[in-house]
Amino acid sequence: MRTTIKNYLLTLLVFVLLVTAGVRTGLAQVPDPGTPGPLPVTREEYDFGDTAFQPSSFPGSVELRASIHYPTNLPAGPYPVILFLHGRHATCFKGGSQLLQWPCTNGAETIPSFQGYDYVSEVLASHGYVVVSVSANGVNAVDNSVFDLGALARGELMQKHLDILKTFNTTGGAPFGTRFVGKFDLTRVGTMGHSRGGEGVVRHYVLNNSLGAPYGIKAVFPLAPVDFNRFVVNNAALNVMLPYCDGDVSDLQGVHFYDDARYNVPGDTAPKHYELVMGANHNFYNTIWTPATSSFPGAANDWLAFVPGGHSDSQCGSVGGNQRLTAAQQRGTGLAYMTAFFRAYVGGETQFLPLLTGDAPPPPSAQTNKLFVSYHAPDVAGVRLDVNRLLNDTNLTINTLGAAATQTGLSPYELCGGPAPQPQRCIPDALNAQQPHTTPSARSPLRGLSQLKTGWNDLTGNYKNDLPAGLGNVSGYQAVQFRVSVNFADARNLAGLAQDFRVVLTDASGSSASVRVSDVSGALFFPPGEVRPVPKIVLNTVRVPLSAFSGVNLNAVRSVQFAFNERLQGGVLVTDVAFANSPQ
Amino acid sequence: MKRSVKNRHLAITLLVLPFLLVTGSNGFGQRNPDRELPLRELLNVPGKLVSEAKSSRPTTELKLSGYRVEEIKLPRQLNVELHGQQVAVDKAWRVTVQGGPFAVRAMPAVIWIDDQIVGNGIENETLSQITAITFDSSLIREGGVVSLSYGEDKEGRVRISQRLHLTREGGNQ
Numbered sequence: 001m002r003t004t005i006k007n008y009l010l011t012l013l014v015f016v017l018l019v020t021a022g023v024r025t026g027l028a029q030v031p032d033p034g035t036p037g038p039l040p041v042t043r044e045e046y047d048f049g050d051t052a053f054q055p056s057s058f059p060g061s062v063e064l065r066a067s068i069h070y071p072t073n074l075p076a077g078p079y080p081v082i083l084f085l086h087g088r089h090a091t092c093f094k095g096g097s098q099l100l101q102w103p104c105t106n107g108a109e110t111i112p113s114f115q116g117y118d119y120v121s122e123v124l125a126s127h128g129y130v131v132v133s134v135s136a137n138g139v140n141a142v143d144n145s146v147f148d149l150g151a152l153a154r155g156e157l158m159q160k161h162l163d164i165l166k167t168f169n170t171t172g173g174a175p176f177g178t179r180f181v182g183k184f185d186l187t188r189v190g191t192m193g194h195s196r197g198g199e200g201v202v203r204h205y206v207l208n209n210s211l212g213a214p215y216g217i218k219a220v221f222p223l224a225p226v227d228f229n230r231f232v233v234n235n236a237a238l239n240v241m242l243p244y245c246d247g248d249v250s251d252l253q254g255v256h257f258y259d260d261a262r263y264n265v266p267g268d269t270a271p272k273h274y275e276l277v278m279g280a281n282h283n284f285y286n287t288i289w290t291p292a293t294s295s296f297p298g299a300a301n302d303w304l305a306f307v308p309g310g311h312s313d314s315q316c317g318s319v320g321g322n323q324r325l326t327a328a329q330q331r332g333t334g335l336a337y338m339t340a341f342f343r344a345y346v347g348g349e350t351q352f353l354p355l356l357t358g359d360a361p362p363p364p365s366a367q368t369n370k371l372f373v374s375y376h377a378p379d380v381a382g383v384r385l386d387v388n389r390l391l392n393d394t395n396l397t398i399n400t401l402g403a404a405a406t407q408t409g410l411s412p413y414e415l416c417g418g419p420a421p422q423p424q425r426c427i428p429d430a431l432n433a434q435q436p437h438t439t440p441s442a443r444s445p446l447r448g449l450s451q452l453k454t455g456w457n458d459l460t461g462n463y464k465n466d467l468p469a470g471l472g473n474v475s476g477y478q479a480v481q482f483r484v485s486v487n488f489a490d491a492r493n494l495a496g497l498a499q500d501f502r503v504v505l506t507d508a509s510g511s512s513a514s515v516r517v518s519d520v521s522g523a524l525f526f527p528p529g530e531v532r533p534v535p536k537i538v539l540n541t542v543r544v545p546l547s548a549f550s551g552v553n554l555n556a557v558r559s560v561q562f563a564f565n566e567r568l569q570g571g572v573l574v575t576d577v578a579f580a581n582s583p584q
Numbered sequence: 585m586k587r588s589v590k591n592r593h594l595a596i597t598l599l600v601l602p603f604l605l606v607t608g609s610n611g612f613g614q615r616n617p618d619r620e621l622p623l624r625e626l627l628n629v630p631g632k633l634v635s636e637a638k639s640s641r642p643t644t645e646l647k648l649s650g651y652r653v654e655e656i657k658l659p660r661q662l663n664v665e666l667h668g669q670q671v672a673v674d675k676a677w678r679v680t681v682q683g684g685p686f687a688v689r690a691m692p693a694v695i696w697i698d699d700q701i702v703g704n705g706i707e708n709e710t711l712s713q714i715t716a717i718t719f720d721s722s723l724i725r726e727g728g729v730v731s732l733s734y735g736e737d738k739e740g741r742v743r744i745s746q747r748l749h750l751t752r753e754g755g756n757q
Contacts, residue, residue, distance in 0.1 A: 059624045088688060088689065088690050089688055090711070091688075097685070097710070098685065098711065099709055099710060099711065100688055100708075100709055100711055101709040140688065142624070144692050144693075144704055144705065144706045144707065145624050145627075145706050146623075149692060149704075195690040224690075226691070248689050248690050248691055248734075249690050249691060251735065282690070298687075298688065300687065302689075305687065306687065306689070308645050308740070431739055432737075433735075433737065440736070442692065442704075442735070532740075
């Protein structure tokens with residue numbers, strides 16, 4: 001009997017500890033979105049010919065070919081639809097030579113770039129999604145000769161495939177007959193585009209809207225994208241994935257998609273996210289572009305192939321101790337966050353939201369923890385309260401709430417990166433590619449992200465944003481958050497060492513509590529690497545749970561401060577100070 | 585910085601103006617691209633050799649082995665903006681760098697002469713050449729240095745060591 005009671009108490013203790021840990025971290029409740037689901041999957045392709053589609057004002061014809069993954073026998077439905085679009089790559093090959101022509105001629109064969117994301121399609125389909133991956137070799141063959149570098153052609157190609165799916169879904173059609181009639185839910189569509197395909201899916205979102213939104217695009221995922229033209233996604237969920245060791249789009253210009261969308265449309269109900277994936281390159285998200293998994297010419301480790309001297313970089317290179325992800329690990333990050341994003345925002349599986357806000361760590365399918373999640377909450381009352389957007393010089397003294405913004409002991413204390421008169425770049429002596437938020441765009445004069453550039457020389461440095469009395473009730477928010485990066489060019493930061501400071505909340509009675517950033521986030525790392533285009537500045541979101549500020553009356557908060565008293569000196573770039581909840 | 589932006593705008597203008605002038609308004613209808621896109625036409629029309637260089641030792645990066653600059657007579661006169669002025673042109677210059685095989689990348693190849701952008705490069709089918717077109721004769725100057733980058737990465741350009749040496753009739757005489 002005694003042993004039984006003892007065992008019972010022990011079990012109870014373990015249970016209490018587990019529950020407590022679960023509440024504190026929120027980890028236990030988040031399943032892994034990247035594990036295969038219960039449904040068997042069938043993969044097929046349709047192919048209406050290499051020259052079946054002519055994009056408008058485009059100098060070449062394009063194939064209408066795609067793969068389609070779906071739950072075998074389609075036991076239920078209609079299923080949400082996810083479309084993938086690959087990026088720019090060689091189109092044909094002959095022997096060991098890659099070619100850029102379309103259609104392939106003189107015995108050359110097609111490089112099937114569209115097959116390179118099957119590893120994601122299979123998992124999504126096993127959870128009840130229809131996934132279509134579109135071939136775009138005809139665009140790739142000639143897109144450099146049009147002004148927008150193929151963005152519109154890619155958008156039109158996506159729309160054409162949705163038209164084809166609509167036919168399959170309504171009347172049916174070859175080669176599938178009536179198999180898919182009533183099986184596609186084209187009011188719930190998500191799109192993922194890689195590289196130039198990333199800009200392509202953004203352009204497609206804008207095109208679909210311009211046509212009266214015949215398809216319900218709920219979520220757009222640019223993966224290692226270019227952003228030549230600066231089109232913007234608003235009112236649909238956005239997720240940009242940024243590989244730190246990208247050797248092709250090495251300036252990570254796709255971060256503009258997030259930056260440009262944030263305050264672009266008042267009342268924008270859509271959340272925005274990005275992941276900075278340390279050690280990842282451009283190509284390894286596509287198995288056809290990856291040497292270890294491809295039998296086609298043109299596959300390359302882009303960091304090593306395109307970055308002069310890149311092999312010697314301690315982060316991205318091939319020297320001993322490098323921090324590169326393997327191709328499988330890299331695909332893991334793509335799998336985890338694509339599935340989380342589409343299942344959350346297209347499928348309504350909201351249990352994955354903590355992964356996308358950064359409140360939960362990467363799931364096991366990501367195969368690495370070396371990534372940083374950024375999150376911009378919807379512009380909805382009670383979901384986001386902007387404290388300081390840091391958009392213009394006024395925000396140096398008066399914040400977005402109309403209250404005082406002040407500083408003590410900070411130098412510099414200035415904005416950079418945004419519209420004139422701000423300096424275009426925050427670090428004058430660094431390359432554009434080392435400053436993705438402000439890197440120029442090939443087809444747009446738009447400036448980049450307005451950021452507070454600041455630093456401190458002793459432990460008294462302080463940045464303070466007051467809250468008006470009428471707006472001090474933040475008890476309904478989960479976290480106070482901001483984006484930040486250590487400025488690698490500021491000599492007050494020691495190379496290789498993380499920075500730190502404290503976030504302080506003070507209430508109307510004068511009670512304060514502080515949280516050390518390093519206790520909740522790794523975002524204050526010193527940007528790694530030595531061979532340009534690294535190190536580089538990417539601001540990452542820090543979300544500090546309000547539950548951590550014990551003793552502060554969250555119904556009457558009067559200020560948010562950054563107290564730079566954890567390190568003797570340092571320099572950082574900051575923006576987007578806000579209280580925020582998860583998307584609802 | 586201003587200069588860089590100006591260069592970019594010039595390049596954009598050079599690329600887009602002929603396109604717009606010939607195509608008229610955009611739309612989603614089907615069109616005959618062969619009649620509407622002079623840029624691709626200009627890749628193939630015969631040209632007069634202005635300058636050429638070849639090296640038996642390609643550059644280490646990008647494996648550039650030479651260049652060719654040709655003057656081409658336009659099939660019709662075009663109005664373009666050069667240095668902020670609308671001008672009618674009846675000639676263009678085709679600058680081709682040779683080497684490779686060049687990778688097909690997301691970032692476009694950009695051809696430069698000295699510190700000015702000639703234009704976005706267009707790869708040939710076998711990826712042994714990249715060509716850009718300019719209507720600005722002032723770029724084609726004796727002693728100019730031809731270089732190639734991906735994106736407008738001025739610091740990352742790879743230069744061809746042989747400078748432009750213009751034939752008597754060609755270039756900005």
